[in-house]
Amino acid sequence: MPSYQFVCQECANRFDVVESVAERERHRQQCPGCGSRDVHQNLSGIQVRTARKS
Numbered sequence: 001m002p003s004y005q006f007v008c009q010e011c012a013n014r015f016d017v018v019e020s021v022a023e024r025e026r027h028r029q030q031c032p033g034c035g036s037r038d039v040h041q042n043l044s045g046i047q048v049r050t051a052r053k054s
């Protein structure tokens, strides 16, 4: 099951949330480290194939 990575803005803790939970609780995520709800989804945590042009 895919997961989303979130980053806490308070303590910079990164944690993963499984897709089904993230979908439902997207706006209610809480940092497991400090308990802050000031967390942002880290889009760069999703693996994306990068095309290099050179």
Ligand SMILES: [Zn+2]
Residues within 6 Å of the ligand: 008, 009, 010, 011, 012, 013, 031, 032, 033, 034, 035, 036
């Ligand atoms: Zn935190």
